[in-house]
Amino acid sequence: MKIFRLCLLLTLSFPLFSFSQSYSNIDFAAQISEKSIKKNVKSLCSDIMQGRETGTEGQKNAAVYIYSQFKQAGLQAVDKSQDSLSYFQSVKLSKLGLPSATIKVNKKTFYNYKDFVAGSIQDSIFKDLDIVYIGNSPIQNYSEIDFTNKAVLFLTSNFHKAFSQAYDIWKHSKPSLILFCDPINTSLFDRYIHTSKSVRYKRFRLKKPIDTVDSRIFGKESDFYNYLRTHEIIPISVRLTKAITGLKLKQLKNSLANQNQTTPIIAHLQLQLKNNDEIIKTENVISLIEGTEKPEEFIIISAHFDHLGVDKKLICYGANDNASGTAALIEIAKAFKYAELKGQRPKRSVIFTAFTAEEKGLLGSEFFVRNSPVPLKSIKANLNMDMLGRIDEYHSSANYIYLLGTSHLNPQLKPISDSLNGLYSHLILDYKYDQPHNPFYGSSDQASFVKNKIPSIMYFNGLHDDYHTPEDTPNKLDYKNIERVAQLVFLTAWELSNQD
């Protein structure tokens, strides 16, 4: 066996082994066992974890479990204080409610999601705002009028195009509010109410959303998108339009056909809008093995530990999604610690991160990269595990793993994975989904690293019928598969953290 290893060593351009006394990376990988993985999975899927939904008691119990595993193994916190709390990166999220808002015109009150849709970025109050009604005339007809600190109401015969018409108005002279009404296709307005409600309600987002829109992506329109973050473009009902303009439906329809300049009607409105968002406090759990030669460079191994919680009184255990990856993460971290105890620390530092709020839109990892405990530039790679140990429809046994991202930002990742797998894990490495635009590549926490140009590999066993149901239970996992994937991830991280 040893001779075989040495032969391989000679054929590879990167060092696979660091020998010290009689221990090698293989000995450390061999510490990862299906038995311990199974124990972790069972704990993470126990009833007190309640399906680990972000912000719930169950999720916090899971966070404490992961922390205690790190701590008992002797892994450090990233923060030098080594205080218990320093293993937790606290993440504040907003759980979106429906904003309550009213518009008052001529002492009549109109309500949000009934006569208008204000999706609201921030709470706002407008008292006695001048509102200029311009019908369906092109905005050029009103070049003399300044809309600053006013609201503009226009008519459209194309509900979907209204937002680009609003863009023209915004370019003219940035009003405080833009309202529009489509007096013909009123069913589109009703549908818009319905979809806006369902898109928004109970969604999560980071407490502090992105400050500004990136002008590199949105070009000269980025100012407009920034405007949209704090101002509203508000579709309104025919009822409200009538109240503002004093016109009847027939007159509104007629003015749709009239594109000549008309004298704008000036009315006044009051708008009061309040977000009903709830603050959710949650946490990532992070530990560290400090490197010897390049401690200021980092490899990050990750898995999300949150799941969906309870659905109609049934616990969604999330054994495969993603107690499997979290269990593997814990055992990989312990294998690194074991190596340290045997006198071998990697050259670079390795960070082990269990992410929260992945199921809410990759928010735990998004928060992590925006508030990284180490400079993003010093993160050399991320290895992320999500959904291990099940068999999808394209395979007949659990001797495989999908790898995604291996050729995207660091082409070395594929040959390294192939070599190490051939050496020890002997899985079928399936690269079927390994293209930068594959949706799976953007669907788990590696995406937050990839966005920041950090090379990442996603380890994933594919979809199955129990995905996101209470049927995703620990008894359905193939623990040997998880063990072998975890060993491959360990060896890959060992290689990346020891490369020259």
Ligand SMILES: [Zn+2]
């Ligand atoms: Zn997942």
